[in-house]
Amino acid sequence: MFEKLSERLEGAFHLLKGRGQITEINVAETLKEVRRALVEADVSYKVAKDFVDRVKEQALGQKVITSLQPGQLMIKIVRDEMARMMGGQAAELNLKGQPAIVLVAGLQGSGKTTFSGKLASFLKRKRSQKVLLAACDVYRPAAIDQLKILGEQVGVEVFSVPGSTDPVHIATQAVAHAKAKGFSTLIVDTAGRLAVDAEMMDEIVRLHRELKPSETLFVVDSMTGQDAVNTAKAFHDAIAYDGVVLTKLDGDTRGGAALSIRSVVDKPIKFVGTGEKSDALDVFYPDRMADRILGMGDVVSLVERAQEQFDAEQARALSKKIATNKFGFDDFLAQIQQIKKMGSMKDLMGMIPGVGKAVKDLDISDDAFKHIEAMIHSMTPQERQNPSLINGSRRKRIAAGSGTGINEVNKLIKQFEDMSKMMKKMQGGGAKQLASMMGRR
């Protein structure tokens, strides 16, 4: 998490205090930490090494501004450089041609078919294209059916040649069909393949040569580890793709592959996949990705907002209570009120890396707290101070008093216990844990 990296950086930088400038000696330890964080985030070993060397050059000699901690300055240099590397040229699709042809390629299970469906929907809705999908995965069982169902869901025609086992044939037929029927864009979904499978790589090269797509996209799973560099390079050597699609970013992976790929092939990431539904497609934001890889997410702004709202004095008193096991339901209630003040629940959780889009499906309504408040209000002051008092008969009374059920009361008490435990653990940080706890309802 952000806390961890920045803490480490502060530690590594204590040397620097009072010197006013970043020098070779005081930067070495810090850069080791950055490199480690990158590798832990699945950035390729070599890419991480090169990256850190470049950052070092930039950092050396920089004046430390008094208002910034040296660690913060270093983080700023690191994340700016990372965002710069992953950013660059505009990421629009090239839709030239009649029809414009988009070829989709990648490893098995990376998410090509799902992406093809999403892209079809996106181009239809947002770019007013008349889209045709071509089903060229003749290998995986039911892959063609899968695309057909997705096409139906988004209202896009799917072209296939029943019985054909030749993707090149299917694709060229699809082009003819698109021309005859006036489709403006053709998206060609292909089978997953390994870069070391010579026969299959030859097939995608032939497809690419025949179709001359205006846009070739390489789809890669954001959870990919060190192998990302090999695969990205091998596919690029074969079909010189124009852009990268990073899938499954609704997970909690740090996504270092994004940086690795960008540094071995210098092609922009044009889309990211953020869910299984057909509209879960987003454009790529380099600065957000940099934060995510560094484990910072929008936690920075979350922390800032939280700081504005939380009274520092109150926070200190609270952490003391947690530490001494005196945290009770009154404090819990106060916490809920604080959270409500900070903004809507979803809003808040949306800023946490890896949680963002996921909360969309979670349906956390802001009056989720109403029942909880009612139950706490039905407790006696003693019970609130010392929740272990709350036995079976007391639970019944609280349920009746608050107009809820015994199950709900049990759940609240369980949640409270979990929360107290967790708060003890996270004292001072760990927004992610808070989120996962809140999500468990």
Next chain:
Amino acid sequence: MGLFDLFKKKKESERAEDEQRMDRGLDKTRENLLGRMARMLVGKSKVDADVLDELESVLIEADLGVETTVRVIRKLEENVARDPYLKPSELEGHMRKAVLELMEPKSEEPNTVPPTGLKVILVVGVNGVGKTTTIGKLGLRFQQQGLKVMLAAADTFRAAAIDQLKVWADRSGVDFVAQSMGSDPAAVAHEALQRALSSESDVLLIDTAGRLHNKVNLMQELSKIRRVLEKLLPGAPHEVLLVLDASTGQNALEQARQFTAATQVTGLVLTKLDGTAKGGVVVAIASEFQLPVRFVGLGEGIEDLQVFDAQIFVNSLFKTV
């Protein structure tokens, strides 16, 4: 004898063959790291920093992760310190040993599988790792053991997932149970278990929809499947296999953590080892969660599944392109 004991023993000749298939991805330019390091060490009496650096890069690039890599190197350094006259030729053995020791389960895994009667295997994992394909391959394997096998399509979410599993069931001619798309996966599992019991099947393999481990409601759905099975047949599921894609990086650790919390995973399957990815993150997972790797996937064909062999796996980690 437990279900997976059937596959544990392996002849030397078979092992060599397996190893060859696993190397397919690395072609001729591959060089054995151990050989290279041995050369670096010629004329030196001890392992020096350069060699350890090289080893670090190889382990990290095989996805072992920083922490596990550091642990392996520590172990190696300890051994080297203990024996200042360690010969380069002995280094090889030490390195293998260091990784193998991390992967070894602390105690012999308790085999809860009953000697007779139906064995239920639940297969879980994130999207696209190879769950359905693995079940297709396992179905054939068990059937070839003379067992009566049933596949259940509890992925009722992904488009055409049911059809996909049906194709695999037909390929090996095993029984198949499904409901319609969108139906409750726990209900599918329940119906399948009832049918497997009444038809006196030996093995029931249950396919589930891929899900990212941070989606709370979807993970609860898996817990529910588990509970439903348990209720109908105490002791079921006898195995919960978590399928991991060899190309996945450190996030696989989190996958193991969350899926274990939701479904009490008992073993791992590592797929797509026919590519260039090494799958080294399972070293960390095996050591942290005490989970054995049961099988490896080596291709898309129905026969492309092997019983995991730690020796072969560890050897492949040290082979670099």
